[in-house]
Amino acid sequence: MKRHRVGLVALFGAIAFAALTQPAVAQTSASETSELIWGLNMNLLYVAIPITVLVEGILIYTVWRFSKNDEPLPTMENRRLEITWTVATAIILLFVGVASYQVMAEPMVTAQSTQQLDTSEEPLEVEVVAQKYAWTFNYNGTAANTSQEYSADNRLSNGGTLVLPANRTVRLSVTSTDWLHAFHVPGLALKQDAMPGQHNTIQTRVTETGTYQLYCAEYCGSGHSQMLGEVRVLPQDEYQNWVEDQQSS
The missing domain is CATH 2.60.40.420 (Cupredoxins -  blue copper proteins)
Incomplete structure (x- = not known):
């Protein structure tokens, strides 16, 4: 029951944080450049929030669970866990890299861009x-x-x-x-x-x-x-x- 409550609190906090950041993003998108940059920021934020909630949740639970442990045991090797977080980290970094590259390659964002814009009028x-x-x-x-x-x-x-x-x-x-x-x-x-x-x-x-x-x-x-x-x-x-x-x- 306690774990269920903690999960609900963490989920509500993540949703509230995302809702509070959305108006600020909407107000700053006054140009196509800012729209691209803030769009990337939001995509990365949607990835960062669950990771932050998960890590902080594990940290808080660990401190609470073992705060009165007077005889801690040494850390045991767990290859499945190590492989899982290594693969998960690689996937996250791949997503961040691809999403960032797609935005940074845009001529509206990249400084010194020589790419021609698809426009019917002369800039x-x-x-x-x-x-x-x-x-x-x-x-x-x-x-x-x-x-x-x-x-x-x-x-x-x-x-x-x-x-x-x-x-x-x-x-x-x-x-x-x-x-x-x-x-x-x-x-x-x-x-x-x-x-x-x-x-x-x-x-x-x-x-x-x-x-x-x-x-x-x-x-x-x-x-x-x-x-x-x-x-x-x-x-x-x-x-x-x-x-x-x-x-x-």
């Missing part, structure tokens, strides 16, 4: 330039979205706020003009190093409109904590209007 390319202690964004080819011809004179640039369209593939080319920085938007699960003389690429598709906080995630000097920015995601029509307003002004 929006933005150069992200970091410098002490600010961000500049160059929208290459934005004139193709208007009646103007593309040239260096009408290439869109702005600082502080990166404006992106929702539900469109975006490719960010991150670089620096001085020393090491890091482009980091936790709400979109985006992070990439900014290095002088080098362009590091990340790509995503944001599915939720709104404003997301941008940080520098690499200590870059006395103004590091103030090197902040925003990523503002607009519906496609509002983004188009913003582009035309910026170019006309």
